[in-house]
Amino acid sequence: MNIVNKLTLRHLKENKRRTLVTIIGTIISVAMITAVSTLSVSFLDLMQRHQIANNGEWHVQYENVNPEQVETMKNDDNTKDVFLTRDKGYAYLESSENEFKPYLFISEFNREGFEYFPISLVEGVLPSSNNEIIISEHIESNANVRFSIGDELILEVGKRVNEADNLTDMGQTQSFVKMDDESLEKIVNTTKETYTVVGIMERPMWEPLWAPGYTVISYLNEDTLTANDRVNASVLLKDVNQSLYENAELFAEENNISLDSIDYNRHLLRYLGVTTFDTFRATLFSLSAIIIAIIIIGSVALIYNAFSISVSERSRHLGMLSSVGATKKQKRNAVFFEGAVIGLISIPLGLLAGIGGIGITFIFINSFIEDALSIQAKLTVTVTPLSILTACIVSIITIFISAYIPAQRASKVTPIEAIRQTSDIKVTRKKVKTSNIVRKLFGIEGEIGLKNLKRNKRKYQVTVFSLIISIMLFLTVSFFTESIERSVELSNQGVNYDIELYTGEELTSEVGTIFEELKRLDGVTDYTHTTEIQSLRTWINERNLSDSLLEMVTDHPDILTDGKYQYFINIYGLHEDSFHKYTEEIGVSAEQIIWSQGLSAIVVDTHTYQDWETGAFIETKAVKTSVGETIPLFYEDWETNEELHVFDIEVAALTDTLPMGIRSSNMGGLNIIVHASILEQYMTEDFPYYPIHNLYLTSDHPMETQQQIEEIKTDSMSVYNYYQTRQQDKQAMLIISIFIYGFIVLITAISIANILNTISTSISLRKREFAMLKSVGMTPKSFNKMIRYESIFYGIKSLLYGLPISIGFMYLIHLAITQSFVYSFQLPWGSIMIVIVAVFIIVSATMLYSTSKVRKENIIETLKQENI
Template identity: 55%
Template sequence: MNIVNKLTIRHLKQNKRRTLVTIIGVIISVSMIMAVSTLGISFLDLLKRQTVATEGEWHVLYQNINKEQLEVIQSDSDTEALVISRDKGFANLEGGQNENKPYLFIKEYNTEGFKRFPIELSKGRLPKAENEILLSEDIATIGKVNYEVGDTITLNVGHRSLKTSQGTVVELSPYDPLERDNGKVIEKLEAIEASNFKVVGFMKRPTWEPAWSPGYTVISYIDEKIIGANDYINASVVLKEIDRSLYDHAENLASAANIDSLFFNNGLLRYYGITNNDGLRSLLFSLSAVIMGVIIIGSVALIYNAFAISVAERSRHLGMLSSVGATKRQKRNSVFFEGAIIGLISIPIGIVCGLAGIGITFYFINSIIQGALGMTEKLTVSVTPLSLVVACAVSILTIFISTYLPARKASKITAIDAIRQTTEIKLTGKAVKTSKVVRKLFGIEAEIGLKNLKRNKRRYRVTVFSLVISIVLFLAVSFFTANLKKSLELSQDGVNFDIQVTFHEDIDHQLINKISSINDVSETVFSKELTLVSWIEESSIADQLKENTENNHSFLEDGKYPYNIRLHGLDEESLKAYAKEVGADSKQLLDPNQSAAIVIDTIPFEDLETEKYVETKVIHTEVGKSLELSYTDYETDEEKHVDKLEIAALTDKFPMGVMPMGLGALDVIVLDSVLEQYVKENTILSAQSFLYLKSADPMGTQREIEEMKQSNVSLYNVYQVRQQEEQMILLMSVFTYGFIVLITLISIANIFNTISTSISLRKREFAMLKSVGMTSKGFNKMMNYESIFYGLKSLLYGLPVSVLVMYLIHRSLMNSFNYGFSLPWLSILYVIVAVFIIVGSSMLYSISKVKKENIIDALKQESI
């Protein structure tokens, strides 16, 4: 080791406080990099495991294939495991008490299917032969039909069919709800064959079974060896390697084997970072680049400040080295060597601290994930060799970038400059010149404070830079959080309830009250719905529809476009609450003589051409204008006028039970008595009645409603869809808000470190001011003005840069979504207030450290 490096180590040991501060700064930076990468990997790992736990593990699905095609898939070198399945069909459940589930739905799996799909055995064993079945526990608990292990049952297996009004017969899928008309089941079960089955066990209700399915799922066994040449099955493939090429490979294989129906498990593959959606892939890459760029800049700022201040303190030390013959290269390398020493100590500690911090965080939020979110899987710390290598590489690169500028500056320090401190302090009149307005408005203390900043521009710039980085980090992450939640909500299908109860005959208000009073029901809305038509001027229709009308005028009639109007009639209490939420005049809406309505004019939908989720105006209109309502009498083919509805408010908020209809349609909210009057005056019209529920236990609530044995109602339980939406949004909120907390703490630490160090380095300056008569009051006033100058300058630079970063994030999200760019004004207000609070508190903390300093000792002091 050469003498310069030995002196560097000695300097680090002698200045223990500064060395410790630098090490802590680097540890915080490395911890942040490691924590963010681990958080991302662990978060994706949780989503993978949760998806597998609820939907099964498969990557590619080949539907309706024969034995020959199956052999092609089996022989493919990329196939790791093959799940064979078949929907055998429906059979009547003899003695079933649940009128909404009169069937058994028989699904067959091979042995691999029992391993890869979430089948939770509660009693008995899994099927091993074709004539063995596994029953759902719900058959006994809800259907009230008791079977025992070992029972043999005979089932007439077939498919469900429905005769349409046109006279054609269509086959219904397992996911279609039970078809009724006025409470009466109108579908039929076409029996194909009778089969005997032996009950070998019971299972929990499968997670993939829709709550509205008309049949209880039962599982049987299928043996690939006895599949006939004319039998058709489904093959779900688990691949050995998961990468972007799987899409092309699967499509080529399907083409070679003449397989027509091919599906990818995009819900699982996206958590591997694999997607065949170019927009989504661009979104992932661009967002990752922006966020990682923000993290690296923040880290560089934190570490750079530590090394820059260290070099400032060592300026005399480096000057002495110059005086005894040290070259520029030796002085530069001494700073790099200091960075290497700091890195060797800090990087391992930072990685351990980052992992420990994430582990502790996961320990506390797992209760939220499994409680409030209802997830079965836990967040576990997932560390891959690649993530460790990336964290170390980014940390080393960050330390190198952080030390490069200070090292260059160190190489240029001469002995004379170091002794005279000419690189640190500027004393020319031009350099410290201030406006006379400052003294007139704020006094001599403000002028001295401003001159202090100008005298040492480097420290001033370092502090302002730290504040700017903190502002950018906070606003970028909070903007990212808000927009990510908005994007998630756009990508969901708008379900905002757990259970829909449909009334097929006369409304029974006692039944409504009885259902609403169920213990777990937290919120209810009763709504009547009526579909009408309104002819909208071409200038007012959605922009996407205008493109169609420009190319094809057949959509228009007399320059107007026919909109489907779905009226939702709410009771007074529900309408009043909704009006308050959207800022409408409830008095106008509750007056049945005024015919006023709230129109939902902004809706989210998926544009299939661009593969983007879009938030768009479905109609361009204004409050106070009217909608002419009409309907067509199909017996006379005559269009009849109903009423003119005045628009009392426009909104993008949906009341419970209302889901967007799409382009060319409007959801309109009115008082229920207004809707009833339309039906009364136009007897050909009929309204549907619905009760929408939110429940803490949707399955338990469904069970209680079914036990009421009401034949005039049907249930539509969408708790799984709603649960998945809420899990994703809440989990993403935990992830992003956790990130905000992390960034905020690091930013505050960065600012405190920079300002406290800057104040400590100015002890001699403060002692000089006190020695010439500055009072404590004047001193405090000067420091307050310095805080204000720091805050104003940092906001002047930080806010425009933040807007630019936010716009880049917005542009990244626009690869898969389409909605307007808007600034988070509330977050900006928080930042403005927080900047002055943080700067002020940092100043107060730092001043308290130097207040008790003896003037003579401080004037003598050359280093801290």
């Protein structure tokens, strides 16, 4: 080791506080980079396991294929394994107490199917022959029909069809169809099958909540298949990449398999990085690039500050080395050597801290996932050699970049500059000149404070830069979180409730009483009661069309009739309490609408729809109208095809907010909100449509609430529970929020540490200046005012730069997200206000802490010191 490196090590040892702070800052930075890479791998692993647990481990499925085609799949070079399933059909479940689930749905799996598909046995064994079967424990809990291992089932198994059309083969995704307590479907083409119950399983996760049949599974012996038999073949591939879709279609064409029979495990493929929507993939890549750029910029900036301050403090030491013959290269390498030492200590510790921190965070998150969100899969720390190598390389590059500029500056330090200490403070009249406005606004104390900041420009810039980085990271990351939440809302298409109950029967006193009783059930936290009328129409002038429709008109002008476009109208009558709650939410006077002449309404002039060509969710204006305009409504007489006028709606208010439960209209549609009692006055005996009455509920205990509803409702009322769908969204948002805000905490910790270091170092080096000011008559009160004004100047300068830069990054994030979710750009004013307040608190607190150490210094002793 040469003498320069030995002196560098000695300098690090003697300046323990500075070295320790630099190491801690670098450790946190490395830990953050490690945590991000580990989190990415672990999160993808969780979602892959979660999807496998729900839908099985397969990539491509070919339906209705013969044994010869299956053999071709097995022999394909990219095939890892193939498992077979077959839907045997439906059979009536005798004595079922669930009127909407009267069937058993018999499915068959081969041996590999039981291995790769998520089947969880409660007791017994898996079937090993085609006359053995396992049943779902859900049958007993939901239908109140009990089976035991060893029971023999004699079933008439056939195809479920609609009474009106025997050719319609209905599956598990289509709910049971009935009207006025009468079934509108039947089972045809039955065969008699005898099964022995050999096991009981948990309710399959892939069975839809609204499925009409309880899934039971038998064994599929592929050795007994004939050339005329048809099965579903699910393929597990060796190499999964974007060409999967093209290869599957090519394979189907080469083997005479219908393209319509190809299905993909899309959720699993998405988390493997393979998706059909280019916009979704582009969004992921764009967001990843922006977030990684923010991490690197933040890390480089913050570690750079530590090295920059270190070089400033070592300037006299470097000058002495230069005076005894040290070359520029040796001085530059001294800083790089310092970076290497810091890296050797920080990187291993940072790797351990990052992985350990993620592990502790996972323990916390898993309790939420398992208990609150009913998700069986758990987050586990998944560390791959590539993720560790990536973290090391990024950390080394970060430290090198951080040390490069200080190293270059160190190489240029001359002996005279170092001895005179003028490299950081170079004063000219022009540079320290201040405006007369500053003196008038802040007094002499403010002017002295501002002149000092201009004189100590480098340290001032380091502090401001740290604050800018903190502002930028906080605002961009919080904006990212809000954008993800907004995207989830758009993709949910208005499912912001737990339970939906609807009926097409007249709202008699009995039905009204039941609805009122359901609103007051234990656990119900919110509700919306609506009377809905669909299929009305109106004609909108071309100039009032939404932008998306105007684009269509440009390409297809023939869709207009006499310069107008036909809109489909949905009218929602909100009942008394629901209407008042909604109008209060959007800031409109309910009484003014209720007591106005005619039928006044609130028009929802913004809607969300999905562009099926690109897969993007688009939020845009539904119509261009204004308060006071009248919208005439029509309906079409199906017998005469004549368009008849119903009544007119006066626009009383415009809003972009929908009541809970009401979903957004599609392109060319419009949602209109009125008071239910006013609407009913217009629904005379000759009114063409019968209304639908809906009740949307949120509950603390949705499953229990649904059970209570089932006991109270009439047969004509239908209930749908969207609780699990909402919980999956909450799970995703919870995990994202925890990690994102954890990231903010880490970055903020580094920023505050650097701000504290920079300001405290600056204050410490200004002891002689403070002593001089006190010696010429500056009072403690004036001194405090000067420090406060300096804090204000720090905050103002950092906000002047930090806010525009942050807005630029936020807009980039918005552009990335709008490749899949199109909505207007809105600034997060709440987060901006938090940042403004936080900046002044951080700077003020740091200044007060730093100056508290020098206030009691003896003026004479301080002035005698040459080097503080």
